[in-house]
Amino acid sequence: MTTLPPLKVAVNGPRLSCVIDVALALSPGGFLFTLRLAEEANVFLGRELWYALDSQDIESVDPAIRTEFRLWKLARVDAHLNGFRVFWVGDSRQESLLPEDIDKQFLQRYEKLAQILDEDAIENNGETWSLTDCDRSNLDTLALGGALMPYRPIIFTCNAPCSTLLEYIGRRMKLSQASEQSWHFARNQFHPLFFRNGISELLWHGLRLNVIHLIAPFAMVMPAIEPNKSYYWPESVDWEEENPVNGWEAAAAYWYSLDAFVQ
Structure with a gap:
């Protein structure tokens, strides 16, 4: 009689893919939130965070974000992010840190999606118009989320006046507040993760x-860039001109607050 091999059941699903916007990263508690979330999720940071750290010294930073600014500076210099699943896009592939299993078209999607947002902004505001630091950070976050569409991204931002991401997204696509039923679904998803990784006390401490x-959907079917072409935005990219695809066509977003966690 043939012995059957033991039955193995995999209970671990794919990791969450989460994007942290700059306003949240620099908000009080944003640094710890990012690292604790990265214990179980792939967490992505936009390169605008590094630009902000490189362009200012601690003395010139708003006192409200000085602590987080210093934490990110120290973590970056002393490699304290090693061992956490914190990833980012740099100015080149060599300066980027990405998961080993991410698809090869990810950076190309990111650069093209950012380029489209930038070109749309110039078209709507005139060629003499330039992005503010907030707009560039929001553009970076949204492009990163779009590039991660194959991985069902979740974007986290802070519920505070310093964050303009929702306003930025609302100007570029249909933005709707999720229903109460959606909130209950989200609570079931995040509740065990937040308690397990110590995020709940950050919410109790004031993080919103x-x-x-x-x-x-169109972000997932954009044509690939020719291998010999550079794709590091803001350099121009020679995309296939036949049957062009706008990755932001038919895009939409839904949002909700997690304030109920502390009620």
Whole structure:
């Protein structure tokens, strides 16, 4: 009689893919939130965070974010992010840190999606118009979320006046506040993760979060860039001109607040 091999059941699903916007990263508690979330999720940071750290010294930073600014500076210099699943896009592939299993078209999607947002902003505001630091950070966060569409990204931002991400997204696509039923679904999803990783006490301590779910189906079918072309935005990119695809076509977003966690 043939012995059957033991039955093995995999209970671990794919990791969450989460994007942290700059306003949240620099908000009180944002640094710890990022690292604790990265214990169980792939957490992505936009390169605008590094630009902000490189362009200012601690003395010139708003006192409200000085602690987080210093924490990120120290973590970056002393490699304290090693061992956490914290990833980012740099100015080149060599300066980027990405998961080993991410698809090869990820950086190309990111650069093209950012380029489209930038070109749309110039078209709507005139060629003499330039992005503010907030706009560039929001553009970076949204492009990162769009590039992660194959991985069902969740974007986290802070529920505070310093964050303009929701306003930015609302100017570029349909943005709706999720229903109460959606909030209950989200609570069931985040509740065990937040308690397990010590995020709950950050919420009790005053951290306020908004969650954004992005839908951008055309971002998943944009043509690939020719291998010999550079794709590091803001350099121009020679994309296939036949049957062009706008990755933001038919895009929409839904958001809700996690304030109920502390009620």
